[in-house]
Amino acid sequence: MEAAGTDSDGREFKSPQEMWRDQTGDDNKKTLWYREGVAYWEGVEASVDGVLGGFGQVNDADIKGSEAFLNTLLHERLGDAGRNQHLVALDCGSGIGRITKNLLIRYFNEVSSFSSF
Ligand SMILES: C[S@@+](CC[C@H](N)C(=O)[O-])C[C@H]1O[C@@H](n2cnc3c(N)ncnc32)[C@H](O)[C@@H]1O
Known part of the structure; x- marks a missing residue:
């Protein structure tokens, strides 16, 4: 899928692939990405x-x-x-x-x- 867009900090990316490469390009970034995701959901109320x-x-x-x-x-x-x-x-x-x-x-x-x- 070739669709440009921005992340939540307003940074522009030409495609989803470019954004994913930037966010999770190496093992450290990937670990951080998942850790932040888990931390976010741990702070969310288990409700609709x-x-x-x-x-x-x-x-x-x-x-x-x-x-x-x-x-x-x-x-x-x-x-x-x-x-x-x-x-x-x-x-x-x-x-x-x-x-x-x-x-x-x-x-x-x-x-x-x-x-x-
Ligand atoms: C936006 S909520 C949507 C929940 C549900 N699909 C709904 O529509 O009501 C995303 C859910 O994905 C779970 N989640 C996020 N990353 C995950 C992962 N790597 N493995 C399993 N669950 C994950 C979160 O805990 C959260 O409950």
Whole structure:
């Protein structure tokens, strides 16, 4: 994907690859990147409001948007939108399980989730 953008400090990057090279280019930077990520999530309340960065009120709209996206994928990729298949999902970075509980469990026969909190 070739899309330019800025990081949270306002620094400009020509592509996501350039940003990732800059942020995690060597083992020390990579370790720091993950340590800061874990430290951030350790300080966040385990709630809908917490995982949505204080914007818990967008939960319903977020689930509806994700559901529309998921339906597009299921119709495009699976015959009969997967209705007669045993569907399995992995919810990576699931937090408190908001997406599993409100969306994935309604579409998939099995859902596994994992998260650093
Ligand atoms: C923005 S929250 C989203 C949680 C959930 N997907 C949702 O939408 O409600 C990101 C979650 O990813 C988890 N996370 C971040 N880095 C992770 C890692 N390297 N391995 C596992 N979980 C991670 C955090 O603990 C946090 O709960």
